[in-house]
Amino acid sequence: MAIKEPERIWWKPYTRDEKIWVAVSLLWMFTSFVFMPVYHFAGSQNPPYETYRVSPEEFDKLVEAMIEKYKVGEENGMPVVHPDPDEPVFIRASMWQWYPVVELEKGKTYKIHLSSMDIQHGFSILPINMNFMVLPNYDYVLTLTPTTEGEYYIVCNEFCGMGHHMMVGKLYVK
Amino acid sequence: MAAEDYRICSFTGLKIHKPTEDLIKWNTVTAILFLALGGLMGFLIALTRWPSVHYLSLQNYYRYLTLHGIDALLLWIIFFEIGLVYFTSAVLLNTRTVIPWAGWTGYALMLVGAVFVNFVVFAGKADVMFTSYVPLQADAVYYLGIIIFAVGALTCYGHFFANIIQAKRDGAYKHSLPLGSFGLAAACIIAVLTLAHGAVIMIPVFFWSMGLIHYIDPGTYRLIFWGLGHPSQQINVCAMVSVWYMISAFTVGGKPVNEKLSRTAFVLYIFFINVASEHHLLVDPIFSNWHKIINTSYMMHLAVFASMVHAFAVPASVEVALRNQGYTRGLFEWLKKAPWSNPAFSAMALSMVLFGFLGGITGVIFGTEQYNIIRHNTFAIPGHFHGTVVGGTTLAFMGFTYLLIPYIFRRELVMQGMAKWQPYVYGIGVAILSISMMSAGSFGVPRRHYDITFSGAPFSFTFDPAIDMFMSMVGIGGILAAIGGVMFILVAMGSIMYGKRLAS
Amino acid sequence: MTDEKHRESEEEPIPAWQLFYDNIFLLFFFGIAIPTLVYTVWGLMEIVQIPQLPIAP
Ligand code: HEM
Numbered sequence: 001m002a003i004k005e006p007e008r009i010w011w012k013p014y015t016r017d018e019k020i021w022v023a024v025s026l027l028w029m030f031t032s033f034v035f036m037p038v039y040h041f042a043g044s045q046n047p048p049y050e051t052y053r054v055s056p057e058e059f060d061k062l063v064e065a066m067i068e069k070y071k072v073g074e075e076n077g078m079p080v081v082h083p084d085p086d087e088p089v090f091i092r093a094s095m096w097q098w099y100p101v102v103e104l105e106k107g108k109t110y111k112i113h114l115s116s117m118d119i120q121h122g123f124s125i126l127p128i129n130m131n132f133m134v135l136p137n138y139d140y141v142l143t144l145t146p147t148t149e150g151e152y153y154i155v156c157n158e159f160c161g162m163g164h165h166m167m168v169g170k171l172y173v174k
Numbered sequence: 175m176a177a178e179d180y181r182i183c184s185f186t187g188l189k190i191h192k193p194t195e196d197l198i199k200w201n202t203v204t205a206i207l208f209l210a211l212g213g214l215m216g217f218l219i220a221l222t223r224w225p226s227v228h229y230l231s232l233q234n235y236y237r238y239l240t241l242h243g244i245d246a247l248l249l250w251i252i253f254f255e256i257g258l259v260y261f262t263s264a265v266l267l268n269t270r271t272v273i274p275w276a277g278w279t280g281y282a283l284m285l286v287g288a289v290f291v292n293f294v295v296f297a298g299k300a301d302v303m304f305t306s307y308v309p310l311q312a313d314a315v316y317y318l319g320i321i322i323f324a325v326g327a328l329t330c331y332g333h334f335f336a337n338i339i340q341a342k343r344d345g346a347y348k349h350s351l352p353l354g355s356f357g358l359a360a361a362c363i364i365a366v367l368t369l370a371h372g373a374v375i376m377i378p379v380f381f382w383s384m385g386l387i388h389y390i391d392p393g394t395y396r397l398i399f400w401g402l403g404h405p406s407q408q409i410n411v412c413a414m415v416s417v418w419y420m421i422s423a424f425t426v427g428g429k430p431v432n433e434k435l436s437r438t439a440f441v442l443y444i445f446f447i448n449v450a451s452e453h454h455l456l457v458d459p460i461f462s463n464w465h466k467i468i469n470t471s472y473m474m475h476l477a478v479f480a481s482m483v484h485a486f487a488v489p490a491s492v493e494v495a496l497r498n499q500g501y502t503r504g505l506f507e508w509l510k511k512a513p514w515s516n517p518a519f520s521a522m523a524l525s526m527v528l529f530g531f532l533g534g535i536t537g538v539i540f541g542t543e544q545y546n547i548i549r550h551n552t553f554a555i556p557g558h559f560h561g562t563v564v565g566g567t568t569l570a571f572m573g574f575t576y577l578l579i580p581y582i583f584r585r586e587l588v589m590q591g592m593a594k595w596q597p598y599v600y601g602i603g604v605a606i607l608s609i610s611m612m613s614a615g616s617f618g619v620p621r622r623h624y625d626i627t628f629s630g631a632p633f634s635f636t637f638d639p640a641i642d643m644f645m646s647m648v649g650i651g652g653i654l655a656a657i658g659g660v661m662f663i664l665v666a667m668g669s670i671m672y673g674k675r676l677a678s
Numbered sequence: 679m680t681d682e683k684h685r686e687s688e689e690e691p692i693p694a695w696q697l698f699y700d701n702i703f704l705l706f707f708f709g710i711a712i713p714t715l716v717y718t719v720w721g722l723m724e725i726v727q728i729p730q731l732p733i734a735p
Pocket residue numbers: 212213214216217219220223239240242243246247250251303304305556560563564568607620621622623648651652653655656659
């Protein structure tokens with residue numbers, strides 16, 4: 001019994017039922033065990049990424065330089081940029097905005113740099129529902145190729161203070 | 175040790191040492207009170223996430239959400255587990271708690287820490303969620319409270335090892351611990367790992383909050399915090415599985431069909447389950463693909479296998495026991511004749527179903543890199559762990575409380591009619607809550623979010639209208655779960671205070 | 679008591695795996711060592727190796 005010491009020797013062979021169950025479980029486990037790494041390379045579900053250290057000041061300068069060069073308009077007081085496809089794209093998180101609004105071209109491959117000026121934020125692209133963590137002092141460089149035209153929203157999904165629910169940004173794929 | 179310090183339990187025949195009994199009583203009652211507080215917070219935030227009710231104010235929503243995580247996840251579960259530590263390392267072995275004063279010191283530290291944390295959050299100085307990701311900062315008292323609580327908890331989990339060493343010396347067991355105690359041994363081992371990580375990160379953060387250290391690296395914080403935060407959920411899993419085996423033994427006389435199989439599953443937990451911490455970091459910038467893949471796929475699935483084993487072994491123990499009692503007709507007579515109106519038994523059975531189907535399967539799925547990217551920080555995540563820790567662990571512990579009341583508190587259950595229904599009401603409520611959270615999360619609804627209409631934001635995103643229904647169901651499930659929770663508190667506290675005294 | 683000991687020594691030996699599972703402190707050692715190395719230490723090593731952003735101004 002689970003509440004008593006077992007008999008002196010309990011290391012005994014499995015019965016038939018037990019063997020079947022163990023085999024089925026092992027098989028299931030083994031499938032998921034290989035599936036994730038295999039799909040990591042075979043499927044292109046998760047974008048390739050690189051990570052660097054960057055201070056908030058440095059990152060801010062990169063964002064401003066990009067806006068200066070590629071600004072094409074404004075929307076709700078926020079600059080809209082349309083960077084060249086082989087240029088890096090910078091999106092800055094801070095309490096409580098995603099800055100600036102970015103236009104990307106369909107089918108082109110971009111390096112998107114994400115970093116935070118203050119605390120941790122969550123980069124959630126809706127409605128396609130892809131999620132990434134954005135940390136201060138780290139640059140998260142995602143290699144993304146947008147495939148569907150449209151308007152996308154970036155919702156913050158890591159609690160970041162009382163304005164958290166107002167932290168919504170925008171992204172266009174044209 | 176004087177013989178008069180012991181009594182023989184008339185239900186189980188176990189020899190119970192008076193100081194052990196007191197420690198179990200105090201820890202359990204404290205746990206139940208924190209569950210009441212945490213549950214109340216859960217009820218209020220569930221009402222807030224119900225769009226047409228949207229009950230709490232902005233500030234209170236985040237404040238109560240922080241408290242909900244702390245009171246329900248940390249305090250209810252750990253205080254209860256400390257009760258289990260004494261139960262499995264002394265009562266089950268018919269022996270004593272070797273250093274009762276250490277037990278009381280641990281208890282006092284935990285209580286002081288718990289009061290500090292609750293106080294500082296209520297006072298509005300720590301709206302940081304229980305994860306307190308740096309550089310979001312809480313008042314120093316918050317971190318101090320967590321540290322004091324953790325030191326107390328470590329003292330108590332450590333007591334398990336002192337007890338079993340002494341028990342072996344006293345000849346209370348010869349070679350092997352009973353399976354119930356073995357499961358708690360796994361829990362206590364993981365507790366040491368967890369609390370060591372806690373110390374490594376929380377102490378520097380405490381100094382940082384006082385201005386003595388200037389910078390805490392957010393990546394390192396996340397790594398070490400989840401070395402604390404995730405394995406502590408595995409403590410809960412081990413304790414819960416132990417409780418399943420023990421409830422099966424106490425209520426129907428269930429016996430592990432194969433000790434080797436069940437123990438192997440616990441050993442796999444000890445070795446491999448903890449690296450699954452990584453699944454909190456799958457969409458972080460910091461770690462390489464290999465760190466992510468090895469930790470979540472290779473190692474974790476060994477632990478998933480272990481859970482499959484328990485999912486077989488516990489029902490098998492019930493089946494064998496009931497068949498031995500003569501319920502042998504057909505494949506399923508034993509299942510029909512199982513004591514479904516005994517709340518300890520039904521709580522265990524429901525706990526297994528909810529843990530397995532809602533918590534376990536989704537956990538494995540969301541823990542893969544491919545799925546995580548579309549679920550991370552969405553409402554699906556609290557949906558998953560309301561299957562594991564609320565439907566699974568909490569319900570199992572509720573069931574065990576129904577056994578502790580006669581065995582340890584020596585009281586008869588009051589309101590037995592209500593007690594009979596409690597696991598079902600609570601279980602169904604949690605199931606609705608969990609399923610609707612997961613459904614809403616699959617549309618990208620964020621967790622920890624006050625307003626998914628984004629009022630005041632520069633841009634406004636509109637979710638698929640289907641989520642309205644799911645978010646309302648969150649409220650309805652929350653109400654039902656809260657009713658089930660209140661029923662539990664009434665029965666448990668009512669019995670402890672006013673139940674008929676049972677002769678020993 | 680001595681009688682019982684005597685009897686035990688004549689019975690078949692306890693399998694090695696069972697002895698291993700009964701040795702809580704050996705399990706403790708592995709339970710701490712494996713995750714600490716595979717998760718924590720490896721993770722910290724990766725953190726310290728993260729380079730500076732080359733294009734930083
Ligand atoms: C009456 C029962 C309960 C209800 C109605 C309830 C409801 C909720 C809701 C709606 C959330 C999501 C908050 C959000 O992200 O907006 C939540 C979060 C959470 N719940 Fe519960 N809950 C209950 C019981 C419990 C119990 C018993 C536990 C622990 C054992 C628990 C642990 C948690 C944790 C850890 C979180 C995450 C907090 C965070 O994001 O910081 N809940 N709960």
